[in-house]
Amino acid sequence: MDILRFITAGSVDDGKSTLIGRLLYDSKSIMIDQLEAIEKQSKNKEEGEIDLALLTDGLRAEREQGITIDVAYKYFSTPQRKFIIADAPGHIQYTRNMVTGASNSDLIVILIDARNGVVEQTRRHSIIASLLNIPHVIVAVNKMDLVNYSQDVYNNIVIDYSKVATSLGLKDVQYIPLSALTGENVVEVSGNFSWYDGKSLLEILERVEVQNDVDLEKARFSVQYVIRPQTEALHDYRGYAGRISSGIYKKGDEVIILPLGLESKIKAIESGGKEVQEAFAPQSIVLHLEDDIDISRGDMIVLKDHLPQVEQEFEVLLNWMDKKPLREGNKYLLQINSKVVKSIVKEMEYAIDVNTLEKKYSPEEALLNDVVKATIKTASPITFDKYETLRTNGGAILIDETSFVTVGACMIQ
Template sequence: MDILRFITAGSVDDGKSTLIGRLLYDSKSIMIDHLTAIQQQTKHKALGEIDLALLTDGLRAEREQGITIDVAYKYFSTPARKFIIADAPGHVQYTRNMVTGASNANLIIILIDARNGVVEQTKRHSIIAALLKIPHVIIAINKMDMVDYSEDTFNNIVIDYAAVAESLGLNNITYLPISALNGDNIVEKSELLSWYDGPSLLSLLENISIHQDVNLNITRFPVQYVIRPQSPEWHDYRGYVGKLISGVLKQGDAVTVLPEGLTTTIDYIEHNGKKVNEAFAPQSIVLHLKDDIDVSRGNLIVPSHQLPTVSKEITTLICWMDAKPLQKGNRYWLQINSTMVKCMVCEIQYALDVNTLEQKNNVSYIGLNEIAKIVLKTASPLAFDSYNTLSANGGAILIDEATNVTVGACMLQ
């Protein structure tokens, strides 16, 4: 059974937490004791019905203010599929939280209040979805009950958002009218939206195909660990462990170990304790090479005919996540998959206005939640792909040398 990772986003009070609560409640994915606790908390708020938003709004400050200020994760499953949901913040000042939640999502649900239509935060979250190359987009037009389930209102919002999507190059978009509060079109089709002939939200989530989201054309294998038992029974055993993040590897393939550039061939592959002739992403495997060469954690094994970029100068888009600003000359650790190298900020090319995509030049520093294009210089060569070509080997993070805190999310260019 595969896993669909998706994130909800939208403006404050568009109903993201209520939507997830309704999805969990109507699909019967809530434990009895959890449901009882939520019912008691709802009574304390003097509401007539259960407050489904409490299922995801876990922080005390969120509950007091009625907003989501961190990414809340929920897990549930149906007979068709398993799901991991990330409920992202709506406020502008929590852009970094949304980037974190969306970084490995297969799908994003962007909520639009039917009364307000496409607003600034709708565009902001759509731009982030486009930058992160999220494969699938559902535009859930919520609170249809507050506009009398009007088909014209729905169609007008679809027209407005289609213009935004075209300008950003967003594809695979599905438009869905819903009422999260009342459960219309969440798990079951609603008779009040009889003019809508598409599936419900849960049906969409269960049936959307994500197999093509894994790139099987470009092969990359980051080495996470080297197994050498050095015991009499396993005297000659040397295996390279890791997750095949993209592509396919076969016994006998000619491969190159980067960044050193050493070449060899695959002797055999182990998966789940058994020898196999080939492996494909996203399997975790043990790779055995024919030649006894120096391979360690952080190396990248690739087909010799399909080399990535290997460089000490790296241009990247970055979402800054730290209160301390990013400035030219700052030093950090740069991590991509299992590879970590020291780096220095050489240049800030421009800051990006996430509302308009306008570039701001002559910027001296980057502040919290801002997105910018910068140039890094690494202490040793790094093997990587463009994020636009292969996000699995083009997404990285910056780590503060002193605190080990993640301070930036990078999309390598």
């Protein structure tokens, strides 16, 4: 059994919350008391049937307004897999919340209303999926019951969307017609889709291969904490605690500590308090090195082949997440893995319209939710990979130096 993390983006109108409610309900992950609670609320809302959408909106303001504002995480499992759903808002004014939910997702379910086809929102969600480099995409053409289960309607949407997917370079795209409201094709394939010979949404989710998304070649280990018991028995114990974000480490491997550039060898690896011969991503371990080197939090221990970049100046695609605008010359703290450095946003080359992908060159400022291409300079070198090639070592956040709020998400180019 493994874990699949996926994001569903959309507004209530697309049936996103209904779809999640349906997945939870039909996989029997909703308990009687939770159903009773939403039945009560459904009555409060003077609607006849149970509103499955009420299962997902967790805050009072969201229930009152009938919209999703922030990401909620939902859980269910089947014998094959544990699923973590990031239930994210789809409105443009909450783009940053969708980016947040997308950052950890292995897969995105993009909902299309069969009556409306590919619309602005579909493009926006697909653009975000491509910016965040989500490895797998499922296009769920919803509300098929409202178009008489028409194969033509479905086929046309597939043709339209595949153009979007190609232009964005989305890789693994699968399509499915369904109705979240009636539950058809969500957990079980429905007889109303005689022309559809694919699997149900849940079956697709159960089978998507995510293991290959973990990069086992480029070894990356960011030191989080140094364990030094300093007791008599363990006087010389010095363990570097952290998580392998990609790759495999073996006892005896020659390593380089970056950005210092010093070399050493792995003396021992501990996992859960036991010594092991090797460890791999995404395990949390303790590394011991042959040489006594001054290594601190944020330093990266890597293997000699497939080296990451060590730079002080680099280009990023940046999603701005703060109400105060971003302007050239602004200074922030930049955090990548466990490393925090001072940084300055030197230049903004262009802004991307997340609805159309159009570029606007030399923008004066970036406002909340904007995506811009920018050059960042840091006070000291950082160790990274291009986001596109190694997602786990190519993402960084910007932190406001005075409010300490997270104000930007950077995908290093």
